[in-house]
Amino acid sequence: MADEFDDLPKPAPKEIDEQRSMELRFLQEDAILRAKPNENERCQSCLYYLNPDEEISYCWHPKLRILVGGEWWCQWWEKIPEE
Numbered sequence: 001m002a003d004e005f006d007d008l009p010k011p012a013p014k015e016i017d018e019q020r021s022m023e024l025r026f027l028q029e030d031a032i033l034r035a036k037p038n039e040n041e042r043c044q045s046c047l048y049y050l051n052p053d054e055e056i057s058y059c060w061h062p063k064l065r066i067l068v069g070g071e072w073w074c075q076w077w078e079k080i081p082e083e
């Protein structure tokens, strides 16, 4: 059984993956996006974090529009206005 799978090609990133990786890297650098909070500021408490009940959610900031982690942070963090 193992020999049968040895003949299969090993998964490898394609050109599109290199391209996406570069695009997202530029985006990250532009936003100064970090995978950790900046003192009390974190994505989960940011205006642009779509669903604060989830540990990973969509960031709708117009310059990002990507999935981010609740503990992450970027320079565009914005306080949620009190109602």
Ligand code: SF4
Residues within 6 Å of the ligand: 033, 042, 043, 044, 046, 047, 048, 049, 059, 060, 061, 064, 068, 072, 073, 074, 075, 076, 077, 078
């Ligand atoms: S704007 Fe920045 S801090 Fe706010 S949710 Fe998006 S990535 Fe996180």
